[in-house]
Amino acid sequence: MAATTTITRPLPALAEGWSAEKDFKPLSVIAASAPRTIEPVGPHFLAHARRARHKRTFSEDDR
Amino acid sequence: MTEKSAYQPGASPGERCAIGISFGNSYSSIACTIDDAPVVIANEDGDRQIPTILSYVDGEEYTGNQAKAMLVRNPKNTLISFKDFLGQEFKSIDPTHCHAAAHPQDANGTVSFTIQDKAEGEPSTLSVKEASTRYLRRLLQSASDYLGKKVTSAVITVPTNFTEAQREALIQAANDAELEVLQLVNEPVASVLAYDARPEAKLEDKIVVVADLGGTRSDVAVVASRGGLYTILATAHDYEFAGVHLDNVLMDHFAKEFMKKNANVDPRSNARSLAKLKAESEAAKKALSIGTNASFSVESLAEGIDFQATINRLRYETIARKVFEGFNRLVDGVIKKAGLDVLDIDEVILSGGTSHTPRIAHNFRAIFPETTTILAPSTSPSAINPSELQSRGAALQASLIQEYESDDIEQSTHPAVTTVKHITNAIGVISLSEEGEETFTPVIAPETAVPARRMIHIAAPKEGGNVLVKVVEGNTHIKVTKPEPKPKENGKDSDEDSDDSDFDDSDEEEEEHREKVWKIGTTLAEAAVRDVKKGGKVEVTINVAGDLAVTITTREVGGKGGVRGTLKAP
Ligand SMILES: Nc1ncnc2c1ncn2[C@@H]1O[C@H](COP(=O)(O)OP(=O)(O)OP(=O)(O)O)[C@@H](O)[C@H]1O
Ligand SMILES: [Mg+2]
Numbered sequence: 001m002a003a004t005t006t007i008t009r010p011l012p013a014l015a016e017g018w019s020a021e022k023d024f025k026p027l028s029v030i031a032a033s034a035p036r037t038i039e040p041v042g043p044h045f046l047a048h049a050r051r052a053r054h055k056r057t058f059s060e061d062d063r
Numbered sequence: 064m065t066e067k068s069a070y071q072p073g074a075s076p077g078e079r080c081a082i083g084i085s086f087g088n089s090y091s092s093i094a095c096t097i098d099d100a101p102v103v104i105a106n107e108d109g110d111r112q113i114p115t116i117l118s119y120v121d122g123e124e125y126t127g128n129q130a131k132a133m134l135v136r137n138p139k140n141t142l143i144s145f146k147d148f149l150g151q152e153f154k155s156i157d158p159t160h161c162h163a164a165a166h167p168q169d170a171n172g173t174v175s176f177t178i179q180d181k182a183e184g185e186p187s188t189l190s191v192k193e194a195s196t197r198y199l200r201r202l203l204q205s206a207s208d209y210l211g212k213k214v215t216s217a218v219i220t221v222p223t224n225f226t227e228a229q230r231e232a233l234i235q236a237a238n239d240a241e242l243e244v245l246q247l248v249n250e251p252v253a254s255v256l257a258y259d260a261r262p263e264a265k266l267e268d269k270i271v272v273v274a275d276l277g278g279t280r281s282d283v284a285v286v287a288s289r290g291g292l293y294t295i296l297a298t299a300h301d302y303e304f305a306g307v308h309l310d311n312v313l314m315d316h317f318a319k320e321f322m323k324k325n326a327n328v329d330p331r332s333n334a335r336s337l338a339k340l341k342a343e344s345e346a347a348k349k350a351l352s353i354g355t356n357a358s359f360s361v362e363s364l365a366e367g368i369d370f371q372a373t374i375n376r377l378r379y380e381t382i383a384r385k386v387f388e389g390f391n392r393l394v395d396g397v398i399k400k401a402g403l404d405v406l407d408i409d410e411v412i413l414s415g416g417t418s419h420t421p422r423i424a425h426n427f428r429a430i431f432p433e434t435t436t437i438l439a440p441s442t443s444p445s446a447i448n449p450s451e452l453q454s455r456g457a458a459l460q461a462s463l464i465q466e467y468e469s470d471d472i473e474q475s476t477h478p479a480v481t482t483v484k485h486i487t488n489a490i491g492v493i494s495l496s497e498e499g500e501e502t503f504t505p506v507i508a509p510e511t512a513v514p515a516r517r518m519i520h521i522a523a524p525k526e527g528g529n530v531l532v533k534v535v536e537g538n539t540h541i542k543v544t545k546p547e548p549k550p551k552e553n554g555k556d557s558d559e560d561s562d563d564s565d566f567d568d569s570d571e572e573e574e575e576h577r578e579k580v581w582k583i584g585t586t587l588a589e590a591a592v593r594d595v596k597k598g599g600k601v602e603v604t605i606n607v608a609g610d611l612a613v614t615i616t617t618r619e620v621g622g623k624g625g626v627r628g629t630l631k632a633p
Contacts, residue, residue: 006521007494011522012530013530014531018591023590024590029630030486033485036485039248044291046475
């Protein structure tokens with residue numbers, strides 16, 4: 001992963017009375033996507049290919 | 064890579080000696096890596112841009128600049144501009160650039176040349192594949208000499224519109240030269256890699272335009288670079304505006320100058336004179352990339368008359384304007400084709416020999432906003448030599464994969480691995496502007512390939528407390544602001560308003576202001592981070608799986624626990 005970006009513009013405060021199970025409210029899903037071809041080139045692609053072929057996630061890869 | 068040929072050269076991964084090759088119609092370049100840094104290799108003549116030419120004199124084979132010199136006295140046995148003919152049928156090729164050299168012919172549908180390549184006897188018929196094999200063999204020899212060991216393998220760059228048949232023919236031509244092709248890599252991507260592999264490069268999500276301006280063709284690509292993964296969004300190809308067309312402009316110019324002194328002698332009407340005119344025009348063109356003046360000097364240009372002239376850069380830029388404008392249009396067109404705006408472009412990489420030309424880079428500088436980096440020798444002191452980008456990128460890729468088994472490389476480059484979903488919209492969080500307005504802060508850029516994972520740290524409100532992390536989709540649009548109509552000036556002599564003195568032609572309309580702004584879209588999820596301390600920060604990690612399911616985790620930076628939630632795949 002790239003170096004962490006830090007953003008100074010602040011998050012809003014939580015409204016009074018906001019509540020959700022485990023403090024997380026799922027509201028929608030990602031609807032728009034397109035199949036495209038990534039170029040099989042470069043060190044990051046090799047990492048992607050390794051994960052894809054061994055069906056590993058990012059966090060499994062980190063370990 | 065699915066291509067296979069009967070003969071498969073190569074060594075076991077441990078014993079490979081691999082290089083990168085850029086094989087152009089006009090020039091080629093070879094590179095290796097030394098301690099992971101790319102090094103472009105000079106051939107025995109000391110050239111790093113090696114003309115893609117073969118010439119035969121008295122049974123002796125010449126390549127590179129030695130072969131190029133033969134275009135004046137031995138054009139019939141000199142092969143130029145043949146690389147794109149690989150894997151093509153005779154009826155679909157454009158033989159224009161071979162006019163002053165060996166002519167391509169139809170031999171049962173495949174492109175061939177008839178040349179006297181032996182000292183005695185009948186001329187030979189040489190297929191374009193055989194010619195390529197012979198030329199690649201010479202490149203390999205140069206690389207092996209430099210490295211002190213036999214080169215076994217290579218990554219070779221190809222244009223993005225190289226067909227499957229062309230790829231196959233190139234691989235076979237290489238194999239016939241006893242060269243194992245580890246991988247064919249798209250030219251613009253090799254150029255991006257050459258820049259991204261520099262030690263000082265930062266891994267950033269960016270949109271890159273690669274303008275590869277060569278000798279006989281110009282190719283432009285828009286590439287999304289996301290977490291170091293490259294996706295080509297659009298490409299364009301042009302054969303009307305390239306290096307040879309700049310040569311032609313200078314040839315016409317010097318021919319006319321010559322005819323001013325020698326009224327009835329046109330050096331363009333005689334093959335030998337034309338060849339001399341062309342060679343010297345190309346040299347003058349290259350000199351004009353460095354200096355503001357170039358001299359043109361040919362002994363016995365035509366009918367035994369010597370000719371000398373000079374040209375300055377301004378004159379050159381004036382007579383070549385049409386060609387330069389062609390490059391601008393090509394770049395403009397491909398950005399539109401990608402559905403983007405110049406404001407979306409973070410970087411323009413100028414690649415290919417013609418990209419040395421300062422005017423072209425300056426024109427691009429003017430088309431793009433200031434926020435766009437133009438990577439060319441004349442606009443950026445840290446630019447990499449445009450003639451070396453592709454071979455450097457190929458060499459880097461070769462060093463990355465040379466220890467892999469061929470089967471591994473093949474599986475990794477298979478569409479099952481390379482064709483993946485790309486999110487259309489950006490994903491980000493809501494943050495507040497100084498005025499307290501909701502604004503979009505991107506975490507994952509649009510056109511990012513999945514799976515993808517990104518993390519940001521973002522400030523909590525000053526006083527801390529309970530914080531809302533609202534994850535939303537977002538997209539950009541171009542906001543155009545028309546200038547306020549100018550109040551009429553009340554007199555020419557008024558000495559106020561000296562600010563605007565730069566724009567003295569006040570009749571001209573002031574330019575509209577264009578900026579890229581984020582638009583907030585669908586809310587995907589909300590999460591609460593509680594009891595953040597004063598001046599604290601919140602970490603937000605968004606992970607999009609291959610099926611577009613989303614996992615969001617968020618917690619106070621340095622804090623324990625945190626919130627984790629998921630969104631289903633659509
Ligand atoms: N310094 C320079 N200034 C201007 N033009 C240059 C310079 N160096 C090389 N060129 C031109 O660049 C062109 C060659 O480009 P490049 O090396 O990218 O070749 P290529 O990829 O083989 O081209 P193509 O396949 O399009 O024929 C030639 O027209 C050459 O004259
Ligand atoms: Mg090229």
